[in-house]
Amino acid sequence: MELLGFMPIRSDIDGGRLKVGCLSAALDRPLPDNATDDMCRHMARIYLLVLIGGILFPDNLGDKVPLLYLHLLRDLKxxxxxxxGSAVLGTLYRNLCDTTSPRARNICRPVLLVQLWTWERMLTxxxxxxxxxxxxxxxxxxRWxxxxxxxxxPRHVLSVF
Structure with a gap:
């Protein structure tokens, strides 16, 4: 309540993770014209949590963000x-290594960075x-x-190469 300006309902919390949809719904409510500084800070934290949980450090489904990140957003200054950037790259590299395991079923984390890198470096x-x-x-x-x-x-990349 103190950091977000609202208390998520129990079904939006899964262990130490919060559903991104709950945060997105809060972002859909516009700030009033007479919004206080606290209200603006709450909205900034909500936006940053959506960014962290949905793009920078997504889980396998991209639908939950660990609440431990909320503590990092306490002081917005x-x-x-x-x-x-270092944390995102470290997480991406670790996940790419984990994905090479024969038991890995999918890849998660910031693979959008890999896609952007591919488009910049592999013209075909x-x-x-x-x-x-x-x-x-x-x-x-x-830029993209x-x-x-x-x-x-190309859709079937191996045949192209």
Whole structure:
């Protein structure tokens, strides 16, 4: 309640994890015009938890975020000083190694980074953009937030190579 501004219902908590859908529903409620600083901080923490649980450190289904991250968001002034990129890359590398096990059934974690890296480095696997790539001033991956022509994109990669 103190950090999010609301108390999730019991069914939204699974052990030490919170359903991302519960957080997304909270984001759908707009802030009132007379929102207090605390209300804005609550909304920022909710947004950051959705980002952490849905994109940076997703579980196998991408539908729950460990509540341990909420503690890291207590002081929003220090959040930007954490080495989130290192943590994401470390998690991705560890998961890629774990996935090489014959018992592994799927891959999780931030595989979006692998997809973006692949599109940047392996031109034959890159989908064709409907619009040219322009300078983006946001996140590097936002360069790919355009429409695609997928007709000539390889689907069965092994046969292409």
């Amino acid at each position: 220090t959040v930007g000083r954490y080495s989130w 696997l890159r989908p064709n953009r409907l619009e040219p790539a322009h300078q983006h001033h946001g996140a590097y991956g936002s 937030d355009v429409g695609f022509d997928l007709r000539n994109t």
